[in-house]
Amino acid sequence: MYSRNSEHKAGKIIVQLRGKSRFRNGLYFLLASVVMISLALCACTANGAAQPAANSPATTPAVTPAPANPVTPVTPTPPAPTPAPAPAPEPTPIITVTPPAKPVPTISAPPAENLIRREASTMTLTLDDMGQGWLKGNAVQGTRGDVISSSSAHYYKGTSFSPVVQNTVAVYRSMSSAMSAYAKEEANQATVTHPSYGNECFLNDSVAINKLLVFRKDNVVVWIWLQQDKKGDIEQYAKILALRITQ
Numbered sequence: 001m002y003s004r005n006s007e008h009k010a011g012k013i014i015v016q017l018r019g020k021s022r023f024r025n026g027l028y029f030l031l032a033s034v035v036m037i038s039l040a041l042c043a044c045t046a047n048g049a050a051q052p053a054a055n056s057p058a059t060t061p062a063v064t065p066a067p068a069n070p071v072t073p074v075t076p077t078p079p080a081p082t083p084a085p086a087p088a089p090e091p092t093p094i095i096t097v098t099p100p101a102k103p104v105p106t107i108s109a110p111p112a113e114n115l116i117r118r119e120a121s122t123m124t125l126t127l128d129d130m131g132q133g134w135l136k137g138n139a140v141q142g143t144r145g146d147v148i149s150s151s152s153a154h155y156y157k158g159t160s161f162s163p164v165v166q167n168t169v170a171v172y173r174s175m176s177s178a179m180s181a182y183a184k185e186e187a188n189q190a191t192v193t194h195p196s197y198g199n200e201c202f203l204n205d206s207v208a209i210n211k212l213l214v215f216r217k218d219n220v221v222v223w224i225w226l227q228q229d230k231k232g233d234i235e236q237y238a239k240i241l242a243l244r245i246t247q
Helices: 003-056 175-187 235-244
Strands: 147-156 164-172 202-208 210-217 220-229
Touching: 164 175, 164 235, 175 202, 175 210, 175 220, 210 235, 220 235
Parallel strands: none
Antiparallel strands: 147 164, 164 220, 202 210, 210 220
């Protein structure tokens, strides 16, 4: 039923199929051989690299350390002292200023041994003290309180309305009494000056023809009046009496 051509074709196809099968098998074998060789080479390489590392120790070249920089010692800075708290300001005291009391005048008396005890009549002005032209009048005894003795003298020039000089000397029992008598007399004068006779002195010459001079020397007080004499010098009499008043 089949022709020769059909057999020939069939045989040819079988031969082609077998050739292809052999080619595939050879290709697979070649690939398998290549893979096996590659694996073997990898294994050998790994064993060769691991064996020297295991048998011989690693020789690491010695490294000389770099010289260390010198360390400069650092002195620690002491902590700054904590300033003490400032003391609280003290409260300002309230000062009450009391006005000073009006000073009370005091009398400081010298010791008792300084008292003058001479008779007052021995210390008044005399006619010789008055000079030429003067006449002595009737002396009027002084009446001064708290005195040991007192004496008065009166001189005039002999005509009407002539100059008149009256003088009174009082010796007081204490220094304080004499000082009080002088202070009372000065307080009665409106205008005074203070010449330097005795311990204290005042002169009232506000009226030219009537002058009054009073001074105190220790416990003795002296009064001098110059009347109706516009040009008369009352102080000349004070000089005489200041030298005469002694113990």
